[in-house]
Structure formats: C-alpha cells, structure tokens
Amino acid sequence: MTTPQNESLQAIKEYADDYDLDLSWLDTRGEWGIKAAPDPKRGMTLSSIEIGSYGEAPDTTDNMTGRPRGAAQRPDAYRIGGYGVRTKSEIWLDNAAALYEESLQRQWSSATDIPWHTIKPLPDDIERAQCQLDTFLTEVEFVAADIPARWVATTSPDYFEPRMFLLSQIMDESRHLDVFRKRALANGGGLMQRPDITTSGVVGSIDLSREFTEMSSRLHISGEGAVLTLFRMGELMSYNEAEKRIYRLAAQDESRHVAFGVMHMRYLSETEPDRREEIHCYLDEGERGLLAGNQNPAAIDTPSSEAMAILLGGGINQYDEGARKLMAIRRRQVREYVQRIRSAGFGERFDNGRADPRLLQIMWS
Template identity: 75%
Template structure:
C-alpha cells in the first residue's frame, strides 16, 4: 500500500522534472495535529484548540487576515485596519462554548412561533403590545447593528469572540423580525418610536460612540441587554397567548448568551487588566443611571414603555395601578440580577463602597 510520504515524494519528483515550485507545501503551521470529536457534541471549536492553534497572542500584529496558527506570508497585503489587537480588550474564556450554543439554538420567527394562537385583544391591550413591540424592534436593531462594527475591527487572531458576535447579530436580527411581526399580526401596527429624551436615543448614541470594545460591551451587554433579559424572562406575565409566550421564551434564551458574553469579558478584563477597573466603573455609573430613568430599559420610570407594561401586567388600562405594582417588582428583579452580574464580573466593590446608583440600590434593598 502506498504511503502518504511516498505519494508526496512522487509529487515532488514530478514537480522537479517540470520545473514547478512547490515551496508553499513546506510553509505551514504546526503539523501533525488531530482534533477529536466528542461523541455527543460533535467536533466543536474547543476540540480544535490544540497546540499553537489554541494559543491566541496577548498582542497581535496580524493585519493581513491570516488565520491564527497559519504560516505567515511575508508579501501579504495589509487588508485589515484592526483596532482590537490586544487580547484583554475583547477576550473571554468561554466564547467558543457560547458560539456553539448559539449555533445549536437557532430558531425561526416564521415557523417556531404559533402565530395562529393570536386572537383579537381589547384595544388598550393591543395598543400596549404594539407600543412595546415598537420599542423592542428599535432596540434590537441597535443590538444587531453595533456589534457588527466590532467584528470587522478585531484581528482574526481573536476569532472566537468575533464569531460569537456574528451569532449575536443573527439573534438580534431575528428579535427585530419577531417583534415587528407581533406588532403587525393582530390588527394593530407599529406605534411611535421612543422619545429622544427619555428612551433609547441617548444611550444608543453613547453605545455607538464607544471608543473601545469593553466600553461598548458594558453599555450594551451588561446594562442594556441585561435589563431586557429580565423583561423577557418575565414575559409570561404580560403575554396573552401562546405565541407571545413562545416569543419571550426564545428571545430570553438568546439574550442570556449575550449577557453572559459581556459578564465573562468583564471578568477576564478585571483579572488581567486591574488598572482598568476604574475606567469600567465609570461605564457602569452611566449604565446604572439609564437603568432607573428611561434610556434602553423598558421598565424604567416615566416612559411610554413602562406605561404599556403596566397595562399589560394589570390586564388592561382599568387595572393600571395593579399592573404598576407588578412593574415595580420587575424593576426590583432587574436591579438584583444586575447586582449579581456585576459581582460575578469582578466589580462588586461598587455595592460596598457606596458608588452604586442610590436609586438602583433602593430597589435592591426593598
């Protein structure tokens, strides 16, 4: 039986006879690597993190799009203006796992939602549903749009977080899609977009103008998506049919991955770049203000979204006060879940030294 080495030698002899240059064959990354698949999960990204292929550099000078572990080509063009080339600026320990989970849990807003379960609702409840759906359509557009800008700005040496962000773009696009469909599925429609002074536009601008990835992630994944995740988890309280219940369950499943990404990135940064902790606390100061008074949180006070939630939670406008009491319970849960995330990320000292937003902490203590 002819061996691989014999075949290669034969090819080399033919190339020499014909004057062909096969020098590229010898320019390779680490050779002799064999990734083994897990029987239940298949061949995952984690399974391929072997030898030099699983060792991202602390600093990357890769400006050519070269895959991590591949041999460099000296005359390659500099095709990437990669802004993120320091590992701690974007890294987290479980990006590969979150990416694999995202692949396995994709769903379709067209076929996985029982749209036929939606029946006519009282006008005040339908209007409240449509106002909330209008708000969520906008914020999910932002949550898809902004990460995309950081994908192209990150060196391929840190491809794991890049690939996760691509799944987030798909997730958020689907959320935009499903909430738009809900607004149009029951005789209602889209209502007025959020007011610039009290809802999304201000914080969206700050996310969009973020100077580095961690600044963006603290605002988007921690403050923004964390607040929305609590709403999705409590979705059954404001759902009036199986379609709406299913929407909130599936959206919460996606959103929990995005929040976990932000928490794990902040934890990695706290452990590897402790000198940046004060900078991150500044971002958290801003995020906490938005959690309690408008901005991207639909349950924050003094917004059309919070009024819509009160109507939905109470079972109609006539039960607004009862709905508002339930909304206060959601705010408390948002605050407590936020505190848990920040502690997990390694920034819990802000809750001990009095730095945390006083109004936010009132919800935690109540």
C-alpha cells in the same frame, strides 16, 4: 532528518518536477500532525480544535492581513485589515468558543417556531399597548445588532472566537427584530411611533462607545441585562402561546449575550487590573440610568413603560395594578444586575459605598 513525512513530501516534489508544477506551498504551513477529535456529546466544536499552537491566541497581534490564526505568513500579503482590536484583553473571554457553539445549536426560526395561530383578536387597548411595545423592542433589537457589528470587521482574525460570537449575536438580534415586528403586524395593529431611545439615555451612550469594553459594559451588561430580565418576565405580559414562546426563546438568546459581557469583563479585570477604575466609571454611568428608571417619574412615564403597565395589568382600567407589576420587574432588573456585576468581579462597589445606596434599597424594597 529523514522521516516518513519528509519522504512523502520528497516523493510529491519529484512528481511535481515530472509535471512541471510549482507546489512550493507544500513547504509553507502551520503546525502539522494535528488531529482534532469531536467531543462525545457536543461534536466537533471550536473548543475541539483549540489544540497545539492553533489554540493559542496571542496577547497582542500585528496580523493585519487576514491570515487565519496558525497559518503560515505570506510576506507579500496585502494589509487588507485595518484591525483596531489587536490586544487580546480588549475583546477576549474564556468561553467565547462555547458560547458561539451554543448559539449555533440553539438557533430558532421566527417563521416556524412561534405558534402564530394562537394569536386571537384582543381588546383594543391591549393590542395597541402590544404594538407600542413591539415598536420599542424592534428598535432596541436593531441597536443590539447594529452596534456590536462595528467590532466584527475591526477585530484581528487572531481573536476569531469572540468575533464569531458577535456574528452569532447579530444573527440573534436580527431574529429578535423580526419577531417583534411580525407580532406587531400579526393581529390587526401595526407599528406605532418610534420611541426616543437612540439619542438619549443608556442606548444613546452605547451608540457613542469607541472602545469594545466601553461598548460591552453598556450593551451586554446594562442594556441587554435589563432586556433579559424583561423577557424572563414576558409571560406576565403575554396573551397567547405565541407571545410566551417569543419571550422564552428571545430570553434564551439574551442570556448568552449577557454572559459574553460578564465573562469579558471578568477576563479584562483579571488581566488588566489597571483598567478596573475605568470599568467602575462605566458602571457608575449605567447605574445612574438604572436608578432613574426606577425612581424618576419622567423616565418611568414613557410610551413603552405605559404600554407594559397596560399589558401587565390586563387593560387600561387596571393601569395601577400594571404599574405595580412593572415596578416589581424593575426591582428584579436591579437584583439581577447586581448579581451579574458580582459575577464579573466588580461586586466590591456594592460593599464599599461606591454604588448608590438607593440601588440596593430598591433591590430589597
């Protein structure tokens, strides 16, 4: 059939003959005639170009060559990607593209968006507690970038939306790492002893994850969920506008990371109900850690917890008051965790006795 498009293609080929060009690539292409339009409010987003076949992420993929989704195959392409994630449900969620765009639009600079000049000399116990907490958070944020980064190069390019979200998360966590490090070095203190978090407890189990959802339930839901609550309450531990701003901006980023985990868990639950029991097991494990953090004195009595109690109380002399406030934050961590799990589609565990009843008692205590 002759169409205006074919006619112009023929004209180009004749031109190629005249000039002895190959131009065979003109025949090999993905879906043509695509005309994406920017969203009136948000501009040309990833969602704007999820149209036609380009918007269709396959349920499974054998794309091992780095071929962009929707591009024509090249039979002689090397299998450059040893992609382990080739099943959509393993990593997918409905709004990864939107979360990625939000991340791009809400990037901030720890160098210039924090009013560093508002930090003034503090009593020694407060400054030391702040530096201990900063040391802890610097390491926590390193882990939060280091571990999801392992899934970037192992995810097929056919699932580029969640993969690009992970890249944005890695950028966010790098900024969190640097902002807490900067705070530790900004007021006459420095870093203190590294906490024992990467070889034990929740963080240790995140590091041992071999599968994406296993990692995501531990990192995005349990780990970052707890950090998000902490950042939201950060104003209570702040002694100047700089610290308040750090917590506020970091919380904004963390809420995106947690939303990614919740939405992925929901998607997996809906598309792979056979994996629900496995997910419940990850949650059993995470809740044991949450419970220990609320009930076991050994888990509460850590350098970072003591530092937070000093900051919350207003000094070592008001430690008991600070510890009381810290327990209130821990209760809020539990409440927000339960809300997230309900939102992810696993709320029945709180109604059918699967979750430890002590967790729910903490919520309402």
